[in-house]
Amino acid sequence: xxxxxxxxxxxxxxxxxxxxxxxxxxxxxxxxxxxxxxxxxxxxxxxxxxxxxxxxxxxxxxxxxxxxxxxxxxxxxxxxxxxxxxxxxxxxxxxxxxxxxxxxxxxxxxxxxxxxxxxxxxxxxxxxxxxxxxxxxxxxxxxxxxxxxxxxxxxxxxxxxxxxxxxxxxxxxxxxxxxxxxxxxxxxxxxxxxxxxxxxxxxxx
Amino acid sequence: xxxxxxxxxxxxxxxxxxxxxxxxxxxxxxxxxxxxxxxxxxxxxxxxxxxxxxxxxxxxxxxxxxxxxxxxxxxxxxxxxxxxxxxxxxxxxxxxxxxxxxx
Numbered sequence: 001x002x003x004x005x006x007x008x009x010x011x012x013x014x015x016x017x018x019x020x021x022x023x024x025x026x027x028x029x030x031x032x033x034x035x036x037x038x039x040x041x042x043x044x045x046x047x048x049x050x051x052x053x054x055x056x057x058x059x060x061x062x063x064x065x066x067x068x069x070x071x072x073x074x075x076x077x078x079x080x081x082x083x084x085x086x087x088x089x090x091x092x093x094x095x096x097x098x099x100x101x102x103x104x105x106x107x108x109x110x111x112x113x114x115x116x117x118x119x120x121x122x123x124x125x126x127x128x129x130x131x132x133x134x135x136x137x138x139x140x141x142x143x144x145x146x147x148x149x150x151x152x153x154x155x156x157x158x159x160x161x162x163x164x165x166x167x168x169x170x171x172x173x174x175x176x177x178x179x180x181x182x183x184x185x186x187x188x189x190x191x192x193x194x195x196x197x198x199x200x201x202x203x204x205x
Numbered sequence: 206x207x208x209x210x211x212x213x214x215x216x217x218x219x220x221x222x223x224x225x226x227x228x229x230x231x232x233x234x235x236x237x238x239x240x241x242x243x244x245x246x247x248x249x250x251x252x253x254x255x256x257x258x259x260x261x262x263x264x265x266x267x268x269x270x271x272x273x274x275x276x277x278x279x280x281x282x283x284x285x286x287x288x289x290x291x292x293x294x295x296x297x298x299x300x301x302x303x304x305x306x307x308x
Contacts, residue, residue: 015223099236
């Protein structure tokens with residue numbers, strides 16, 4: 001079964017590079033599927049929040065708040081679907097340390113979100129109506145920021161750390177600025193960052 | 206150039222086995238790749254891949270673990286510590302040969 005003619009060192013090097021690229025494409029999900037759909041959902045969803053609320057509570061366009069919320073939730077559901085597709089469509093079956101890390105990281109999202117929602121549903125109704133939406137949003141985006149930064153420590157992925165830290169900064173500014181400006185910042189700066197990072201990283205090394 | 210090739214580990218320096226070694230070297234330490242996935246990413250037949258894996262296993266470069274998922278047998282493959290070292294040495298030898306060729 002020796003099917004090979006002798007390779008020159010150049011041919012070996014070229015084969016190594018080709019195979020490395022082919023393997024990385026199968027091991028690492030494409031950021032175009034994992035980051036960009038979330039960016040689109042935030043760009044559009046929080047963009048509609050901004051148009052519906054305006055800068056100071058005066059709507060820029062007559063978009064009902066519930067309608068904007070429905071669009072955001074639908075797009076986030078779609079983003080989750082696309083991310084799941086991107087993570088599984090070409091993935092290799094690997095068992096061992098990485099699989100355990102991924103499972104624990106997935107569970108960290110699955111556990112922390114209901115926890116945050118439980119806390120928010122207790123304290124949210126005590127707030128003035130105009131602040132409730134921003135309270136829920138800041139809480140969920142803080143989880144995104146923290147889990148992305150933690151995820152970067154798990155996988156040594158600097159891009160994840162940047163997105164987490166950037167989310168933390170934008171949420172801090174938005175929370176201080178209040179609704180209106182916050183929706184505009186979340187739409188443009190968070191949506192824009194996730195879209196850009198996904199598009200720039202789509203070819204992978 | 207061909208006269209210098211014996212310096213390259215003959216177990217690794219064959220297209221199919223080199224591709225197997227590259228693929229397994231990209232796994233994180235402590236990870237194992239399922240045989241069907243390896244076959245899939247390499248585009249090789251199961252028979253052909255098995256022959257090459259046996260050669261690599263005989264050299265002590267890969268570890269093959271046969272297990273069961275329910276009643277289905279599943280085989281997992283990974284580079285051994287010795288295999289990782291041999292692959293690093295192969296890469297170093299390759300670089301040295303290419304550098305010599307440039308002079």
